[in-house]
Amino acid sequence: MATVETREARQPWILLAPALTAVALLLLVPLAFIAVYSFWLRTATGADIAGFHTDNWAEALSDPFYRDILLGTLRIAAITTLVCALAGYPAAYFIARSKANRAILLLLLMLPFWVSYIIRTMSWINILGVSGAFNSALLAMGVIGQPIQMLYNEATVILGLVHFLLPFMVLNVYVSLEGIDETLEQAANSLGATRWQAFREVTLPLSLPGLAAGGLLCFVLAAGTYITPLVLGGPTDAMFANLVFEAIITQLDWPLGSALSLMLLAILGALVALYNHFVGMSQIARGFG
Amino acid sequence: MIQPAVQLRDIVKRFGSFVAVHPTSLEIPEGAFVTLLGPSGCGKTTTLRMIAGLLDPSEGEIAIKGRRVNEVPIHKRNLGLVFQNYALFPHRTVAENVAFGLRYRGVAREDIRRRVAEALALVQLPDLGHRYPRELSGGQQQRVALARAIVIEPDVLLLDEPLSALDANLREDMRVELKRIQHRLGITTVFVTHDQGEALAMSDRIVVMSAGRVEQAGPPEEVYNTPATEFVARFLGASNILGARVAAAGDGEVVLDADHFGRITLPPERARGVGPGARAKLVIRAEKLGLSPPGAPPGDGISIDGRIETVDYQGQVARYFVRVGDTQLQAINMIDEHPFSEGDAVAIRLRPRDCAALAGDAT
Numbered sequence: 001m002a003t004v005e006t007r008e009a010r011q012p013w014i015l016l017a018p019a020l021t022a023v024a025l026l027l028l029v030p031l032a033f034i035a036v037y038s039f040w041l042r043t044a045t046g047a048d049i050a051g052f053h054t055d056n057w058a059e060a061l062s063d064p065f066y067r068d069i070l071l072g073t074l075r076i077a078a079i080t081t082l083v084c085a086l087a088g089y090p091a092a093y094f095i096a097r098s099k100a101n102r103a104i105l106l107l108l109l110m111l112p113f114w115v116s117y118i119i120r121t122m123s124w125i126n127i128l129g130v131s132g133a134f135n136s137a138l139l140a141m142g143v144i145g146q147p148i149q150m151l152y153n154e155a156t157v158i159l160g161l162v163h164f165l166l167p168f169m170v171l172n173v174y175v176s177l178e179g180i181d182e183t184l185e186q187a188a189n190s191l192g193a194t195r196w197q198a199f200r201e202v203t204l205p206l207s208l209p210g211l212a213a214g215g216l217l218c219f220v221l222a223a224g225t226y227i228t229p230l231v232l233g234g235p236t237d238a239m240f241a242n243l244v245f246e247a248i249i250t251q252l253d254w255p256l257g258s259a260l261s262l263m264l265l266a267i268l269g270a271l272v273a274l275y276n277h278f279v280g281m282s283q284i285a286r287g288f289g
Numbered sequence: 290m291i292q293p294a295v296q297l298r299d300i301v302k303r304f305g306s307f308v309a310v311h312p313t314s315l316e317i318p319e320g321a322f323v324t325l326l327g328p329s330g331c332g333k334t335t336t337l338r339m340i341a342g343l344l345d346p347s348e349g350e351i352a353i354k355g356r357r358v359n360e361v362p363i364h365k366r367n368l369g370l371v372f373q374n375y376a377l378f379p380h381r382t383v384a385e386n387v388a389f390g391l392r393y394r395g396v397a398r399e400d401i402r403r404r405v406a407e408a409l410a411l412v413q414l415p416d417l418g419h420r421y422p423r424e425l426s427g428g429q430q431q432r433v434a435l436a437r438a439i440v441i442e443p444d445v446l447l448l449d450e451p452l453s454a455l456d457a458n459l460r461e462d463m464r465v466e467l468k469r470i471q472h473r474l475g476i477t478t479v480f481v482t483h484d485q486g487e488a489l490a491m492s493d494r495i496v497v498m499s500a501g502r503v504e505q506a507g508p509p510e511e512v513y514n515t516p517a518t519e520f521v522a523r524f525l526g527a528s529n530i531l532g533a534r535v536a537a538a539g540d541g542e543v544v545l546d547a548d549h550f551g552r553i554t555l556p557p558e559r560a561r562g563v564g565p566g567a568r569a570k571l572v573i574r575a576e577k578l579g580l581s582p583p584g585a586p587p588g589d590g591i592s593i594d595g596r597i598e599t600v601d602y603q604g605q606v607a608r609y610f611v612r613v614g615d616t617q618l619q620a621i622n623m624i625d626e627h628p629f630s631e632g633d634a635v636a637i638r639l640r641p642r643d644c645a646a647l648a649g650d651a652t
Contacts, residue, residue, distance in 0.1 A: 183376040186343055189363045190370035191441060192393030205380050
């Protein structure tokens with residue numbers, strides 16, 4: 001007969017079991033396959049050679065082509081995160097401080113998620129494309145004589161990523177701002193701080209965990225994206241995930257693609273671990289709450 | 290003429306069509322401890338927030354030390370504000386919290402350290418400067434909030450229900466403590482509470498508010514003993530309100546014929562606004578009704594018979610609900626050995642000079 005204590009100790013595991021099973025089967029097992037694959041060798045003809053070969057890793061880590069694209073990917077992710085933070089913070093602050101309209105504003109924030117991310121990304125072609133809304137308007141006003149090519153460069157990739165990721169940032173910052181007692185700013189004001197000083201000394205530092213959580217999400221999602229550069233980027237704007245896609249789908253080089261994808265995973269994983277060490281994962285969980 | 294520390298002239302606060310504070314004028318003398326007392330929604334906190342500058346009055350004028358402050362933003366008003374939830378900065382240590390206001394006043398670093406230490410010593414937390422607020426108990430946090438507010442030597446200290454988040458015992462300790470500090474510093478203080486015990490214990494002057502209006506303002510004894518309105522009589526302490534007819538008024542006394550108790554003669558200051566031939570309300574505090582076994586000698590008062598219906602035992606005192614004819618009276622008496630029991634017949638005694646009368650008919 002199980003004691004009350006053992007039953008109570010068992011209960012969380014029973015509740016977690018379905019999710020843990022799904023994660024194990026759908027994530028950990030395939031990941032193990034990928035890890036094993038990365039040490040196989042591809043042959044020009046015929047089947048891949050199983051075994052423990054470090055050739056793929058040597059190529060992935062030493063080829064400057066991969067390194068440059070990796071650095072470019074991290075740079076684009078960093079710029080995207082920065083733009084999201086700068087644009088998202090004021091919006092989150094506004095929502096957190098508005099009383100009557102808060103529900104509507106939050107609904108508006110969620111609205112983009114009702115449309116597929118790919119459709120949202122493609123919509124920029126209708127806006128910025130050669131025959132898009134922006135060019136048509138400029139032509140009609142006579143500002144330009146010929147349509148300008150605005151798409152397919154790094155700027156439009158970042159634009160598309162910001163469009164995709166901004167709600168994640170706003171939501172995370174909003175949650176942390178919402179948890180800050182309004183009387184703290186009032187107390188700071190009463191002690192002699194102007195509104196801006198009170199914000200800088202009290203509200204901003206207290207909302208940093210939310211900003212960090214939003215930043216982490218934006219960075220990781222931006223660094224791992226391949227649809228945005230595919231749709232809105234030019235030939236030279238490939239990001240690291242595009243290389244993985246290329247290796248596996250186009251060149252059918254599963255071993256190299258596996259090594260590349262694990263490389264990206266390791267870098268982003270290290271970032272998450274750093275974040276977890278300094279801020280803690282519970283902040284991100286709050287952002288989805 | 291001595292200038293009041295805070296002066297409110299016909300201030301009004303409206304939120305949309307709702308009037309939170311009707312035209313109110315108030316003078317708070319320098320160094321006084323003034324309490325705004327009333328139930329929730331009576332406008333006391335709104336009034337405090339207007340003095341603080343957290344709300345702008347819809348009409349009227351607010352002056353602090355003779356200077357009109359309507360247009361002065363909160364950070365330039367030099368006020369000490371203590372909130373119900375303490376509002377300590379969680380990411381700053383206790384010492385940094387207390388130093389916050391001094392930094393904005395350009396105080397030199399050594400002076401900041403000295404004054405923070407002095408303020409923490411004054412609230413009896415001398416060794417906790419390096420701790421974070423979350424490491425302190427509720428009472429300690431409240432003391433830090435007080436230290437943070439007084440260290441800047443504000444013109445006025447504003448306390449918004451500062452004790453209501455504390456346990457009952459701690460609350461009583463803190464109110465003695467708060468009064469001691471206020472007395473020591475001689476700082477003009479406006480205290481908002483819904484707790485009559487706090488108001489009576491701490492204040493030089495109580496302003497009783499209800500539904501956005503001042504019902505009565507005066508020293509605690511005056512407000513308690515001679516309530517100006519039925520609301521004040523019912524809100525402060527437990528009162529019995531009986532119907533009465535005014536038999537005669539004038540010549541230094543007012544004579545009433547009250548329900549159950551019969552003829553009662555009051556000095557005019559205890560029966561303001563009561564005219565001859567009219568109806569009046571006789572206010573009797575529950576603790577002024579003395580219960581004794583039937584047949585005991587009557588003493589210097591009026592004695593009538595009643596029967597105990599309910600006993601609310603509270604340790605050193607008991608609150609009794611006593612049936613007299615068609616009326617139930619409340620009596621709060623010290624307990625001498627044993628309280629009375631339900632169903633006991635008792636003599637109810639009253640000294641007329643312990644009553645007060647209000648104009649109007651009892652409902």
